[in-house]
Amino acid sequence: MAKKVLTRIPKEEREESAFRRRLRVARHTLLPVVLIVVTTLLVLGAALSLAGYDAGLAGAALWRGAFGSWDAITSATLVRATPLIILALGFALALRGGALNIGGEGQFYAGAIAAAAVAAHVASLPAPMAIGATWVAAFAAGVIWVSVPVLLKLRFGVLEAISTLLMNFVAEALVSWMVQGPLQEPTHIYPQSATLPASAVLPVLPGTRLHLGFGLALVLAGVLWFVFNKTRWGFQLRAASYEPRVVEIISRRNVGAMLAIALLVSGGISALAGATEVGGVSRALYQNLSPGYGFTAIAVALLARLRPGAIILSGVFFGALEAGSAAMQRDAGVPAVIVYVVEAVVIITLLLIEARGWRRREALAGA
Amino acid sequence: MLIAGFLAATVRVATPLLLAALGELLAERGGSINLGIEGSMLAGALAAAMGAAWYGTTAGMVFAVLAGAALAAVFALITVKWGADQIIAGTAITLGSIGLTGAVYRLAFGAGGAGLSIPTVAAIEVPVLSRLPFIGPALFAQPLATYVALALVPAMWWFLFRTRAGLELRATGEDRRAARAAGVNTVMHRTLSLIAGGMLAGLAGATLVLAQLGTFAEKMTAGRGFVAVALVVLGRWHPVGALLAALLFGAATALQYLFQAMALDVPYQLFIVLPYLLALIGLAGVLGRVKAPGELGKS
Numbered sequence: 001m002a003k004k005v006l007t008r009i010p011k012e013e014r015e016e017s018a019f020r021r022r023l024r025v026a027r028h029t030l031l032p033v034v035l036i037v038v039t040t041l042l043v044l045g046a047a048l049s050l051a052g053y054d055a056g057l058a059g060a061a062l063w064r065g066a067f068g069s070w071d072a073i074t075s076a077t078l079v080r081a082t083p084l085i086i087l088a089l090g091f092a093l094a095l096r097g098g099a100l101n102i103g104g105e106g107q108f109y110a111g112a113i114a115a116a117a118v119a120a121h122v123a124s125l126p127a128p129m130a131i132g133a134t135w136v137a138a139f140a141a142g143v144i145w146v147s148v149p150v151l152l153k154l155r156f157g158v159l160e161a162i163s164t165l166l167m168n169f170v171a172e173a174l175v176s177w178m179v180q181g182p183l184q185e186p187t188h189i190y191p192q193s194a195t196l197p198a199s200a201v202l203p204v205l206p207g208t209r210l211h212l213g214f215g216l217a218l219v220l221a222g223v224l225w226f227v228f229n230k231t232r233w234g235f236q237l238r239a240a241s242y243e244p245r246v247v248e249i250i251s252r253r254n255v256g257a258m259l260a261i262a263l264l265v266s267g268g269i270s271a272l273a274g275a276t277e278v279g280g281v282s283r284a285l286y287q288n289l290s291p292g293y294g295f296t297a298i299a300v301a302l303l304a305r306l307r308p309g310a311i312i313l314s315g316v317f318f319g320a321l322e323a324g325s326a327a328m329q330r331d332a333g334v335p336a337v338i339v340y341v342v343e344a345v346v347i348i349t350l351l352l353i354e355a356r357g358w359r360r361r362e363a364l365a366g367a
Numbered sequence: 368m369l370i371a372g373f374l375a376a377t378v379r380v381a382t383p384l385l386l387a388a389l390g391e392l393l394a395e396r397g398g399s400i401n402l403g404i405e406g407s408m409l410a411g412a413l414a415a416a417m418g419a420a421w422y423g424t425t426a427g428m429v430f431a432v433l434a435g436a437a438l439a440a441v442f443a444l445i446t447v448k449w450g451a452d453q454i455i456a457g458t459a460i461t462l463g464s465i466g467l468t469g470a471v472y473r474l475a476f477g478a479g480g481a482g483l484s485i486p487t488v489a490a491i492e493v494p495v496l497s498r499l500p501f502i503g504p505a506l507f508a509q510p511l512a513t514y515v516a517l518a519l520v521p522a523m524w525w526f527l528f529r530t531r532a533g534l535e536l537r538a539t540g541e542d543r544r545a546a547r548a549a550g551v552n553t554v555m556h557r558t559l560s561l562i563a564g565g566m567l568a569g570l571a572g573a574t575l576v577l578a579q580l581g582t583f584a585e586k587m588t589a590g591r592g593f594v595a596v597a598l599v600v601l602g603r604w605h606p607v608g609a610l611l612a613a614l615l616f617g618a619a620t621a622l623q624y625l626f627q628a629m630a631l632d633v634p635y636q637l638f639i640v641l642p643y644l645l646a647l648i649g650l651a652g653v654l655g656r657v658k659a660p661g662e663l664g665k666s
Contacts, residue, residue, distance in 0.1 A: 156650065159663065161664065163650060166600075166643050299459075337466045337469030340462045340467075343463075343466075345463070348445060348456065348460075355449055355452070355666070
């Protein structure tokens with residue numbers, strides 16, 4: 001027995017095959033996420049049964065509403081997933097650098113306003129140019145909108161979490177003024193903007209309501225994946241969220257400027273969600289356009305551990321929950337708002353895992 | 368009459384905001400920024416509606432305080448004990464509260480919630496003083512909660528700046544390690560300040576239901592808890608500042624009613640954003656040097 005041990009290379013010193021490494025990483029990152037999701041749904045089902053609902057019926061309705069048909073998948077789930085994915089990408093970009101952008105909701109509205117305002121002036125352009133113009137305008141509006149918290153942070157050290165949150169309320173009031181003032185529809189009766197000209201409306205997949213915004217979400221996820229994983233800047237941004245001084249010394253970069261850029265682009269990306277929602281779904285600017293997408297997106301990004309590829313999946317998951325919960329309320333009488341409880345449990349569980357991991361690293365470092 | 372009505376509306380709108388802001392102030396002085404206060408307020412509103420509908424308004428108040436405290440206790444558990452990020456945890460608690468209150472409300476009062484009539488508390492008129500011109504109705508003919516909120520301002524000032532426990536709480540919020548080294552039980556201070564803050568937020572939700580609207584609706588707090596966070600900033604982490612900020616917000620809201628009644632052509636949204644803009648300016652320190660508690664937001 002002892003001889004055998006000596007002739008074998010100890011397990012931890014053997015070289016790990018690439019496949020095995022991937023498997024190990026997947027076990028540590030994917031497994032907790034899947035476990036959390038499954039457990040949350042099971043507990044929710046048990047709670048619903050205790051409350052006197054038919055959990056089986058509710059589950060079936062949830063599934064039918066989210067994935068039951070081609071129409072449910074495209075016109076309900078993926079349409080709802082689109083703004084969630086885009087906003088979650090924006091949130092993730094900032095948090096990769098350690099900045100909390102809680103202002104997704106406000107940046108969404110900034111983008112929606114800009115898209116609606118520009119669309120009215122580009123009716124005569126061909127569709128690709130008109131849509132491009134609304135997207136560029138929305139991105140710029142998001143950058144400008146988040147530049148206030150960025151300036152406050154750089155100049156006065158104001159916590160960006162508070163300032164971006166406050167800016168949400170300013171944005172909501174701005175939309176309210178816009179749809180009753182400068183951007184109100186021509187008859188001045190309804191609190192909404194004029195309907196978008198045909199050239200600025202996003203094309204849809206034939207026979208569905210799935211619009212080009214979903215394509216934009218996928219492209220943005222690809223771009224961010226590249227930036228995070230294949231560029232030096234993306235690596236340094238992440239490193240800066242742990243040890244800003246070290247990054248400053250080694251890379252000779254101004255970490256404050258890196259974070260400012262990350263936050264500004266984060267705001268621009270979040271604003272694109274507003275533009276695609278106006279261009280692809282509502283086709284006019286309304287008040288209360290977002291049912292809290294900016295906050296749900298936080299759950300989307302955290303569940304994906306801030307990884308762009310995973311954000312697509314978790315965005316579709318939460319989009320499906322929201323789409324399915326509407327069917328659940330209709331068919332099984334279960335309140336649709338129960339989705340928020342699922343979101344809360346998922347966020348808190350992930351936070352606790354992160355916090356534990358962080359403490360372990362700190363302990364290893366001898367702190 | 369118009370001015371008296373305006374002042375009364377100002378105080379009426381300011382009352383729940385002041386209660387929630389004082390609660391958040393206490394938590395932030397201990398170093399915790401609790402965005403879950405919006406959730407505590409919403410839970411308080413539903414608990415007040417249920418308690419009042421079944422056992423009367425006093426029970427409603429008690430239920431609300433307990434519900435607000437319960438959510439704050441969850442927040443304290445995950446941020447203070449387990450060290451999770453405060454901002455994200457607070458957002459999650461508020462989301463969870465929106466879902467829970469919506470579901471429980473439907474369970475308790477049926478799908479539509481129609482015909483839900485909740486007994487409300489009457490205003491207590493102080494003899495003679497309530498007849499004073501202009502300020503009489505605003506200050507001396509309000510429900511009990513308003514008097515409680517106003518009395519809490521000097522009480523909290525006294526607690527924070529004139530008692531040992533208040534000093535220890537502020538030390539905890541300013542520099543946790545130093546406080547701990549000086550023998551202060553920082554975990555206890557952070558936990559208790561959060562729970563007390565949650566109780567006040569629950570009471571704020573109860574005020575909304577029992578003293579103002581007389582009913583509950585899903586998401587009825589509509590961001591008032593987040594407003595309270597802004598008011599704390601605007602009030603520069605001081606009870607008197609929170610009072611002034613809450614009154615300013617109340618006045619801005621009351622002004623839009625007034626302007627709409629007078630059919631003036633000023634966008635009323637201007638008044639809505641004013642307190643937020645002032646809070647942002649206040650954060651930047653333009654209104655004089657102001658510093659947040661040093662540990663704010665750190666778990």
